Amino acid sequence: MGDVPGPSTAPYFIQGRATENFSRLCQLIMTIFSDLFRDILSRYIKPADLRSELDKNRSILEKIMNHQQKELVYPSSGPGALTSKDLDISVIYIILRNISKLEKHKAGWGKHPKKDDKSVSAYIEMIRIKRNSVIGHLKTGKVDDKDFQCHWEKTEEAIIAIEKNLTGGDMYKRGVKQLLSCDLNPTRSNLYIWKCKTCLWELIKTICSDLFRDILSRYIKPADLRSELDKNRSILEKFMNPQQKELVYPSSGPGALISKDLDISVIYIILRKICKLEKHRAGWGKHPKKDDKSVSAYIERIRFQKYSIIRHSRLVKVDDKDFQYHWEKIGEVIIAIEKHFTGGDMYERGHPLHLETPITGHQALPLPRLGLGMPDGLASLKN
Known part of the structure; x- marks a missing residue:
């Protein structure tokens, strides 16, 4: 090494x-x-x-x-x-x-x-x-x-x-x-808190994505992922956009695939359509009811937060109020899901929810200009 x-x-x-x-x-x-x-x-x-x-x-x-x-x-x-x-x-x-x-x-x-x-x-x-x-x-x-x-x-x-x-x-x-x-000085480094801790998009790309992959692995074993996707191809392709289809079912023919290759939107479709994850009370694709503490409700909340953040990426700016709102909402969901699945606090530590001082100065925080909207077919998914 x-x-x-x-x-x-x-x-x-x-x-x-x-x-x-x-x-x-x-x-x-x-x-x-x-x-x-x-x-x-x-x-x-x-x-x-x-x-x-x-x-x-x-x-x-x-x-x-x-x-x-x-x-x-x-x-x-x-x-x-x-x-x-x-x-x-x-x-x-x-x-x-x-x-x-x-x-x-x-x-x-x-x-x-x-x-x-x-x-x-x-x-x-x-x-x-x-x-x-x-x-x-x-x-x-x-x-x-x-x-x-x-x-x-x-x-x-x-x-x-x-x-x-x-x-x-x-x-x-x-x-x-x-x-x-890492720097071992405790005042300058913090394990599990990414350097871009103030970037909402980094939170989605790292901790939320890891969490979704973790959830997926509890319903489909990693060794069975390729075979399960192939077995359910006719179901999944109906709800995937062209990019998602090419990722999961490439025109060159199916190859090895692991959850690391999948983003949140694809994992959401898989969890929703071919896993035995019970839908939340409002139904898949809708905002969950406030008192719904089910795993599917928390998954849905992360998905909605993700698209809200993507909308901000087009504006390039995120004001302090919106930043704090998204950060706390996502943190609440991460902690709830982790408590359900592991009883641990690894993801919670990865999301520095309880900061000693208020978060300020993010008005001009740059987020990626991905040009992403709601993935094709996702809005039309049936319960």
Whole structure:
């Protein structure tokens, strides 16, 4: 891997490359590893069922947990509300290994995976082992360049492989790349908050698009995406414009396709027409009722916000009031969908909704002149 860690303006008491290497690996564990494990957990245990599943399997889990883990999951004060946000990697690993339907890797849980094992459980095991190896450096707080490169490459490989299996996207991959080169000074950098945090279009292109791909992966497995699209071609083509058709069903013949190749408008059509996602109360294509908290209602709200933002792109300017309105509305939707699917806060952290100071000075914020209107055929979709 040709990449090297970026420069740091970290506080003076962090001295030397070896210490910076250790800091980056710790951040990798605390942010990306943790988010990824929570995402995996949500695929096997629905967030709404987490507490009940843990209680149902208490006799199994308590045998394996240490005192601190038991107190976290089964506090002496009595069981209370619990989300994946409250759990660290070690606890999630125990849950995945012992009460989920995740098949063990070829070498068996708790052992080093075989080199040719590409299963999700093998990559989970690899991440766990690398995490423990990094923690082993706690006494010195240093990792030399050679060890850093080894840890980083192995864990990046595991993260990319798991993400490809789960969603077909590249959000975690981008997070790893960003962390490798970011400024470690906490006053000048913030993981998961894109540099263009004040640009509404960037919010749509990154976080909202990743969220839509994540939702899609929960209804159609990434490995089945091409076959599902082909099987439902006669349905989908009726609602796609020429550009969308050429993307999904190219005239040169169907090829490999992953969710990363699809934008929000195409994913919306797929979710609406061939997934078993129940429509919201007002019906697909219409503004949802204000009190509708269904996933489909939140999806619809993002779509309407997207087209509202596109209209602003023709004006080039977005005043403070409109900016704040769109930003908060989209943030509310992102948080609600994430709570439903994972119980985590990865997307919420990616959307800096709660800013310490008011957002100002965006009157002349340039947005892309894409010349996009409502995609052909979308307005005429039937419920």
